[in-house]
Every structure is written in structure tokens, then in C-alpha cells.
Amino acid sequence: MDEKITSLTELPLDILVLVFPYLDAKSFLALCGTxxxxxxxxxxxDSxxxxxxxxxxFRVPNQPVVQSDGxxxxxxxxxxxxxxxxxxWGSNSNHRLGHSYDPVFAPGHHIGGMRLAHRRGQVRSYTPKEMDNTRELGIIADLQCGHVHSCGEEGWSTTVLTSNGTLHTAGVLNGEHWTGEDGRLQALSFPAIYANDVAHHEPTIAIRxxxxxxSHILALSDSGRIWAWSDASQPAMHIKFVNVDLAEVRKSSNRSSTNEESNYGHVRQVVAGWSCSSAYIHGTGIVLWGPVRSAYDGETDTMLVYENFEIPRTGYQRARGATRESDEDRILGQEVGVVMNYIILENFVVFVTDIGKVFCARLEESNTTEDILELRALENQDGNALDVQGSFRRFAVFKGGEVIIVHQDYLDECWDARITNPEQTGIQGLKKIPALQHNGVISVAFGDYHFHALHxxxxxxxYGNELQSCGALGLGGDGGPTGRLRGFDFQGQLRTSSLVPHAYTHGRQIWFRPEQNMWLKVMDQxxxxxEEVKERKELFNADRNVQGEVSEWVEQEGRAWDKEKGEDGxxxxxxxxxxxxxxHSGAVVLVNEDLERRDVYDWENSTFPRLKLSDGTEMPGSKDFDEWRExxxxxxxxxEV
Structure with a gap:
């Protein structure tokens, strides 16, 4: 007979990890200290x-790429x-940045001898600025920016999720008239019958x-209920389906299990797309329906969806224990697998599965689709799961340490060639930006013309472009010549800003210290x-290659501002x-105030750099040559981006 276990330390690790989730953080740390x-x-x-x-x-979204980093x-x-x-940061039209401005007119740009002024609420922020009134909301778990319709009438918003499960929006969702205070966040509300539940964060309305x-926001509550807003000033509508069974739970759960029997009918994820709404429902798969418009009449709190469509072959769940699969399910598991994540683009649904495959489905009229198509060039040959992130017309696939950028045009070509070229041989369009490869990228967020990578x-x-120098890249420069030091190349009378090719070797990092933008101005002047600077500044302004290398030197210096670390590293x-x-863009940032206040760089005494360039050219001037930190x-x- 086996010896009895007399100490907790004798239990194997795979048993202990089943016990740990029942301990809060304080108790867990106390246990680890025994x-x-x-x-x-x-x-x-333990990750x-x-x-x-x-x-x-805190209701923080999952980050699959770093899931195992305890x-x-x-x-x-x-x-x-x-x-x-x-x-x-970026354009503040309709107050979507959540920044308030006092002047009726703010300084604009000189174009063709004319000085342009931005109307109230349209002031641009070229560097990150803290949203007004967000600290009073407590801990912020997530942030998402609303997309913009091509005619410019929809999606001018930024929405944040608090750790209590409440949503707050700046701007407008669907072109509605702005009714809030200048730059003020407004809470997204629920029908009146839930008034008492709001204060108690009841699972039916606490958003996870x-x-x-x-032009709309979808949300999933702790109980698994789907809510939708199409107007920030109107209460949410509870979404139900005529022909899809939904099940709710009564407590907060991240429900990572893929057991079909226990999860059947539970909603795992909602995605608000370009022209449709969607949800991943266990046992059914990815379900699409048209966005609903707010129709709250003071009594009805539910929108019953009569017409919805399922993406074929997306409902597979792996059998657990002794459960036997049908031949059809077994084949589906081998050919497609379990959907791990998905996105909705303008004309396509793209999803990744647990066997390292990527699929797409083209959306036809009324958000229907006839089939799915594997994107063969994106398959992970070792079978490990991938991740996909994107919106509108671009997305990124994470494969090992690689990040592959794809435009929707590539999907069109693959889809149109599915009969004549099923292996997709020779189809071009997959891009690998050097700065994103094996560089700790865990997410990529896309705007219409620009995008950001979180490391x-x-x-x-x-990366990308700023139309009319709107500030969407968040790299500073105030839309003027100073921006050349960050790698901006200005084009045309409307001053569209693009980054020089050099910026894609190691990337251009967003700075959160206001002093760093002041440092740029000091150097630019x-x-x-x-007089000592004048000649090499002329060279810098005239030669795009020189500009690229100087901006990279500035980038290396900028990284030196964050050399000090806290106790947490x-x-x-x-x-x-x-x-x-x-x-526009936004970010949730954890700030160490002690480190934030420290002066780490002698920026006030800096001057325009003098460098030895990669082709051997020595920039003119009498000062000593500046060294490259890296x-x-x-x-x-x-x-090409």
C-alpha cells in the first residue's frame, strides 16, 4: 500500500496548481513564503x-503570446x-480623445501662406495625453477606439472598461449629436430595470x-449576456437569438474550459466588426448578425435577432475524457480544429485554431458566407496555436516570434483563386516588418492608415502614416519640422506624414514624458x-537618408530616458x-510615479547631433562626433507599409 501524503509539499505540481486558484493573491503569497x-x-x-x-x-484581456510568462x-x-x-492621441474630433480644451480656436498649421485653425473639439494631440477624469474611475482594465466610416460620420469614440465592469465612452458611436460635456467621459448605461444592479456590479451587467x-459597441457580461450600444446616450439592448440557444452563468468566470457539454450555449467572446456584430458561442461557433440600433422605449430591454448566420465549421470542440467523437467531428478536428481567436474585417472573418491553422471567410450580402478557406502560407508547421489581431482592412498573425502583416487584398486574391490555385502558390502580400520580428511583440492595433505594436x-x-499630420502615430513633432527628428517625411499641401524607411528597422517608440518632446524642440532649434549647427541641419533637411539615420540616433537616445527600473524590474x-x-489611438499604461518624476537626461543642454553616417560621411560642424548608444x-x- 502506498504511503500516505502527510505534507502539502509532497503533492505533485499538477495537483497543486488545481488548488492555487482557490487562494487570493495575499493567501497565495503567504503560502509561497512558508x-x-x-x-x-x-x-x-506560476503563470x-x-x-x-x-x-x-482586473478584467484585463487575455494576451495569448505571453500567457506562459508568470x-x-x-x-x-x-x-x-x-x-x-x-x-x-491623434485627432480629437467629436471629443473622442477625452481631452478638454478651453480655446475656441487652437493653433493650426501654415499652408501656402494661410494659417489653418482647428474648430473647437478638433484640436490634435501629437503625443500621448492623459484622458480627463479617468483616475476617478479607479483601475482601468481595457481601452478600445471606435473605427471611422469612410464618409467620416461614424465611430469617433474611445471606450474604457474599469475593473468593476463598467464602460465609459468619450466621443460618439454612430454619428449621433454630441450631448456630453466638452471632453467628458460618459458611462454607458443599461435599461432602467437594472438601476439597482449597477451599484452592486451584478453579473448580468458587469462587463468582462x-x-x-x-458604429457600435458589443459587450459580454460576467453571466455571459450580450449587450449592444449604438448610441452612447441610450441604454444598452440585451441581444438574444431566435434560433441559437444561449446559456448564462451566475458568477464571474474566465471559463477557459473547452468541454462542450459544460460550456454549450455559453458565449466566450464578442467582436464588433465593420458592418456586423458577432459572438463565439460554444457548441455553435462564430455567429454573425447585423448591428442593432437603439430602440429603448422605457420598457423593452431585449432585442430579439431573427436573422443570424454561422461561419461554417467553427463550432468544433475537442472531446474530453472517455467521450467518443463521431467520424465527422474527428475529421473536423484534424482539418480545422478549435477556434482560439477571431477578428472581423471590412469584408472577411479571419480565425486561428488550436492546430496552428489560419482560415478566412468572405462576407457576402447580409453577412452570409458560403465556406471557409485555409490561408496556407500562414500555417504554423509545428502545429502550435497562433494568434490573430486586426480590424478594418489589415491584420497581424503571430507565429512563434514572427509577426506577419496582411492586407485584406491578399484575402481577396486567395479567395478568388480557391478553385484555380487551391495551394495559393505565388500569391503575394504577406509583409514582415523587421522591427516586429522576434522583438517581443504581443499585440498589434490598426487604424485606417497607421498601426501600433505593443511589446x-x-x-x-x-508604423504607417498620419493623414493631415493628425498625430495618430503619437510620436510628437507637433505636425511640423520637429517631427523630422522622429523620422517623419511630410508630403503634399495637406502634410500627410509618413515614416522614412529607416524607421522600420527598429521601430519608433512612443514617449510618455512631456520633456522628451521639449527635448526635440531644443535640438531642432x-x-x-x-551657427555651429546650421550647416548640418541643412544637410539633414535636404537628404532623406541623413534624416533617417539622425532620427535613429534620436530613437536610441530616447530609449535611454527609461534606463532606470523600479523594484519590479x-x-x-x-x-x-x-x-x-x-x-486616433489610445493606451492603458501603468505608471511608476517615483520613476516618472526623476530627471534622467540632460535635455536642456543638448544640441543637434553630429554623426559619422553608415556610408562613411561625416556630418559638418566643429563639435565632437556623437556616439551611437547601441x-x-x-x-x-x-x-513597404
Whole structure:
């Protein structure tokens, strides 16, 4: 007879991890401090425990790429208790940035001898600025930007989710007239019958996941109920279906199980797309329906959807235990697998499965689709699961350490060739930006013309273009010549800003310290000795290659501002979430105020750099040559975005 276990430390790790979720963070840390056996990293930094605690306590969205990084999840848990802030940047039309401005007219740009002024509420923010009145909301778990319709009438919004499960929006969702205060967030509300539930964060209305589409917001409550808003000033509508069974739970849960019997009818995820709404429902798959318009009459709180469509072959769930699969299910599991994540683009649904495959389905009239198509060039050959993120017309596939950027045009070509070229041989359109490869990228957020990458280091890098120099990249420069130091190349009378090719070798990082933008202005003005600087500034302005290399030197110097770390090993600013849409962007950032206040760079005494360039050219001037902190990069300049 086996010996009896007399100590908790004698239990195997796979048993202990089943016990840990029942402990709160304080109790878990106390347990880990009782003996050396429990203080080892495999237990103290157990990724499953800290990911669960962080997501369930603060409603932080899952980040599959770093799911197994226990140390990171623990650090996020500690910082989220006190340090979350919300920043936005770009165009502030309809107050979507949540910034208030006092002047009726704000300074604009000089174009053709004319000075342009921006109307009230249309002031641009070229660098991240904290949203007004967000600290009073408590801990912010998530942020999403509403997309913009091509005619410019919809989706001018930024929405945040608090750790209490409440949603708050700045701007407008569907072109409705702005009714809130200037730059003021307004809470998204529920029908009057739920008034008493709001204060108690009841599971039916406490939101655990949401999605901002072009002109509407979808949300999923703790109980698994779907809510929809198409007007920020109107209460939500509860979504039900005539021909799809839904089931709710009565307590908050991240429900990671894929057991079909226990999860049947539960909604795992909602995604608000460009022209449709969607949900992943266990046992059914991805379900699409047309966005509903607010029709609250003071009594009815439910919208019954009569017409919805399922994406074929997306409902498969792997059998557990002794459950036997039918031959049809077994084949489906081998050919498609379990849907792990999905996105809705303008004309396509794209999803990834647990066997390392990527599929798409083209949306036809009324959001119907005839079939799904595997994107063969994106398959992960080792069979490990992938991730997909994107919106409107672009998306990113995460494969190992690679990040592949794809435009919707590529999907069109693959779809049109599914009969004549089923292997998709020779179809071009997959892009790998050097700065995104094997560089800790955990998410990518797309606007209409720009996009951001969030790195596991908590840094955000920017790519693409800014129409009318609207500030959507968040790199500073105030839309003028100073922006050249960050790598901006201005084109045309409307001053569309694009990044020089050099910016894609290592990326351009968003700065959250206001002093860094002041530093740019000091350098652009020549610093202490304008005459000494004059000749090389002329070279800089005239030669795009020189501009590219100088802007990279500035980038390396900019990274030096965050060299000091806190006790948790994180810098002053650690981005948790980034979002982009249309002409604006936003981020949830964990801020260490002690580090934020420290002066780490002598920017006031800086001057325009003098460099030895990669082709051997020595920039003119009499000052000593400036050193490269990280060395001159091996440039990769043939990148198209």
C-alpha cells in the first residue's frame, strides 16, 4: 500500500496548481513564503495562477503570446492595484480623445501662406495625453477606439472598461449629436430595470469583455449576456437569438474550459466588426448578425435577432475524457480544429485554431458566407496555436516570434483563386516588418492608415502614416519640422506624414514624458550654438537618408530616458494595452510615479547631433562626433507599409 501524503509539499505540481486558484493573491503569497519548496519560481511565479488572478480581478484581456510568462503577470497584478492611467492621441474630433480644451480656436498649421485653425473639439494631440477624469474611475482594465466610416460620420469614440465592469465612452458611436460635456467621459448605461444592479456590479451587467466596432459597441457580461450600444446616450439592448440557444452563468468566470457539454450555449467572446456584430458561442461557433440600433422605449430591454448566420465549421470542440467523437467531428478536428481567436474585417472573418491553422471567410450580402478557406502560407508547421489581431482592412498573425502583416487584398486574391490555385502558390502580400520580428511583440492595433505594436517590455512602437499630420502615430513633432527628428517625411499641401524607411528597422517608440518632446524642440532649434549647427541641419533637411539615420540616433537616445527600473524590474511607463482606429489611438499604461518624476537626461543642454553616417560621411560642424548608444544599425530599407 502506498504511503500516505502527510505534507502539502509532497503533492505533485499538477495537483497543486488545481488548488492555487482557490487562494487570493495575499493567501497565495503567504503560502509561497512558508518554505523553500513553495518559494521556487515554478510555484511562486506560476503563470496559470497569476494570469487567472490578474484577468479575473482586473478584467484585463487575455494576451495569448505571453500567457506562459508568470513573472510578467505577477508584476502586472501588483502595478494594477495603484498605477493604471489612460492616454490618447491623434485627432480629437467629436471629443473622442477625452481631452478638454478651453480655446475656441487652437493653433493650426501654415499652408501656402494661410494659417489653418482647428474648430473647437478638433484640436490634435501629437503625443500621448492623459484622458480627463479617468483616475476617478479607479483601475482601468481595457481601452478600445471606435473605427471611422469612410464618409467620416461614424465611430469617433474611445471606450474604457474599469475593473468593476463598467464602460465609459468619450466621443460618439454612430454619428449621433454630441450631448456630453466638452471632453467628458460618459458611462454607458443599461435599461432602467437594472438601476439597482449597477451599484452592486451584478453579473448580468458587469462587463468582462467588450469590442468597439465602426458604429457600435458589443459587450459580454460576467453571466455571459450580450449587450449592444449604438448610441452612447441610450441604454444598452440585451441581444438574444431566435434560433441559437444561449446559456448564462451566475458568477464571474474566465471559463477557459473547452468541454462542450459544460460550456454549450455559453458565449466566450464578442467582436464588433465593420458592418456586423458577432459572438463565439460554444457548441455553435462564430455567429454573425447585423448591428442593432437603439430602440429603448422605457420598457423593452431585449432585442430579439431573427436573422443570424454561422461561419461554417467553427463550432468544433475537442472531446474530453472517455467521450467518443463521431467520424465527422474527428475529421473536423484534424482539418480545422478549435477556434482560439477571431477578428472581423471590412469584408472577411479571419480565425486561428488550436492546430496552428489560419482560415478566412468572405462576407457576402447580409453577412452570409458560403465556406471557409485555409490561408496556407500562414500555417504554423509545428502545429502550435497562433494568434490573430486586426480590424478594418489589415491584420497581424503571430507565429512563434514572427509577426506577419496582411492586407485584406491578399484575402481577396486567395479567395478568388480557391478553385484555380487551391495551394495559393505565388500569391503575394504577406509583409514582415523587421522591427516586429522576434522583438517581443504581443499585440498589434490598426487604424485606417497607421498601426501600433505593443511589446512585452511595455513599450509601444508606431508604423504607417498620419493623414493631415493628425498625430495618430503619437510620436510628437507637433505636425511640423520637429517631427523630422522622429523620422517623419511630410508630403503634399495637406502634410500627410509618413515614416522614412529607416524607421522600420527598429521601430519608433512612443514617449510618455512631456520633456522628451521639449527635448526635440531644443535640438531642432540648434541648442546652444545655432551657427555651429546650421550647416548640418541643412544637410539633414535636404537628404532623406541623413534624416533617417539622425532620427535613429534620436530613437536610441530616447530609449535611454527609461534606463532606470523600479523594484519590479519595470520602467516608469509600462503599457498594458494599445488600441487604434481611424485617426486616433489610445493606451492603458501603468505608471511608476517615483520613476516618472526623476530627471534622467540632460535635455536642456543638448544640441543637434553630429554623426559619422553608415556610408562613411561625416556630418559638418566643429563639435565632437556623437556616439551611437547601441551602434549604427544594419539597415533594412526595402520595407513597404
Amino acid at each position: 518554505c523553500k519548496a513553495f518559494h521556487q519560481d515554478s510555484i511562486r511565479l 496559470a495562477y497569476w494570469a487567472h488572478q490578474t484577468r479575473s480581478t 513573472a510578467r503577470w505577477q508584476k502586472l497584478y501588483r502595478r494594477l492595484l495603484t498605477q493604471s492611467r489612460v492616454y490618447t 469583455q467588450f469590442s468597439a466596432g465602426r 512585452s517590455s511595455g513599450k509601444i512602437t508606431s 540648434g541648442g546652444k550654438d545655432y 519595470l520602467g516608469a511607463f509600462f503599457a498594458l494595452r494599445v488600441s487604434a482606429a481611424g485617426w 551602434g549604427i544599425p544594419n539597415w533594412e530599407l526595402d520595407v
